[in-house]
Amino acid sequence: xxxxxxxxxxxxxxxxxxxxxxxxxxxxxxxxxxxxxxxxxxxxxxxxxxxxxxxxxxxxxxxxxxxxxxxxxxxxxxxxxxxxxxxxxxxxxxxxxxxxxxxxxxxxxx
Amino acid sequence: xxxxxxxxxxxxxxxxxxxxxxxxxxxxxxxxxxxxxxxxxxxxxxxxxxxxxxxxxxxxxxxxxxxxxxxxxxxxxxxxxxxxxxxxxxxxxxxxxxxxxxxxxxxxxxxxxxxxx
Numbered sequence: 001x002x003x004x005x006x007x008x009x010x011x012x013x014x015x016x017x018x019x020x021x022x023x024x025x026x027x028x029x030x031x032x033x034x035x036x037x038x039x040x041x042x043x044x045x046x047x048x049x050x051x052x053x054x055x056x057x058x059x060x061x062x063x064x065x066x067x068x069x070x071x072x073x074x075x076x077x078x079x080x081x082x083x084x085x086x087x088x089x090x091x092x093x094x095x096x097x098x099x100x101x102x103x104x105x106x107x108x109x110x
Numbered sequence: 111x112x113x114x115x116x117x118x119x120x121x122x123x124x125x126x127x128x129x130x131x132x133x134x135x136x137x138x139x140x141x142x143x144x145x146x147x148x149x150x151x152x153x154x155x156x157x158x159x160x161x162x163x164x165x166x167x168x169x170x171x172x173x174x175x176x177x178x179x180x181x182x183x184x185x186x187x188x189x190x191x192x193x194x195x196x197x198x199x200x201x202x203x204x205x206x207x208x209x210x211x212x213x214x215x216x217x218x219x220x221x222x223x224x225x226x227x
Contacts, residue, residue, distance in 0.1 A: 003154070033211075034211055034212040034213075036211075036212070036213040036214070038155070038214075040155075045204065045217045045218070045219060045220060046147075046155065046204070046214075046217055047217075048213055048214060048215045051209075051211045051212075051213035051215070052211040052213070055211070057215060089154060089155050091155075091157070091212075091213075093212050096171065097168055098157070098168055098169070098170060098171060099157040099160075099168075099212060100157065101147075101154060101155045101156060101157055102154070103154050104154040104155070
């Protein structure tokens with residue numbers, strides 16, 4: 001069970017849009033839509049931002065959106081705000097009936 | 111609103127068994143699946159296990175041989191046991207609720223477990 005691949009870091013200026021990629025294989029992202037994204041501020045508990053590829057839980061800003069193409073899932077944050085600076089993790093269901101997380105991406109708002 | 115709270119020793123000796131309990135309020139653990147995720151210091155999230163009260167359980171393959179999870183519906187809590195721990199098991203351990211699309215939508219505050227003599 002290998003971790004999903006995410007860029008270690010991304011950055012953007014306030015108001016801009018950024019996209020974080022999450023690359024897996026045909027045994028996870030490529031086959032299943034059970035893909036979630038979590039936001040974690042330093043020292044805080046992870047927060048669910050996206051589930052089922054592109055669905056937002058109640059209370060999550062519509063500036064956050066998710067998508068998938070082939071073996072890669074993506075999280076896009078539009079209208080970047082200072083409060084968006086955090087670590088972001090993707091997760092996916094796998095053909096082994098398990099779950100796997102990505103290595104995490106640190107988002108810096110310049 | 112569901113609330114989860116982890117409890118257990120913060121220090122475990124190498125080769126011993128780590129044992130944590132998650133107490134749930136605001137929802138019954140007979141609903142949904144419930145599980146554990148951990149995060150070593152300065153590292154990423156690692157899924158450990160999730161379980162349904164019916165007994166259906168899924169394990170992280172790399173940890174499966176050392177894992178036990180149980181659920182006590184009368185107390186509305188569930189327990190994680192990880193045997194033969196080493197320093198590599200030092201982490202913040204989170205309990206969480208897993209919903210239908212396999213997302214963890216509610217998390218405990220996390221508890222740091224250090225493996226050291």
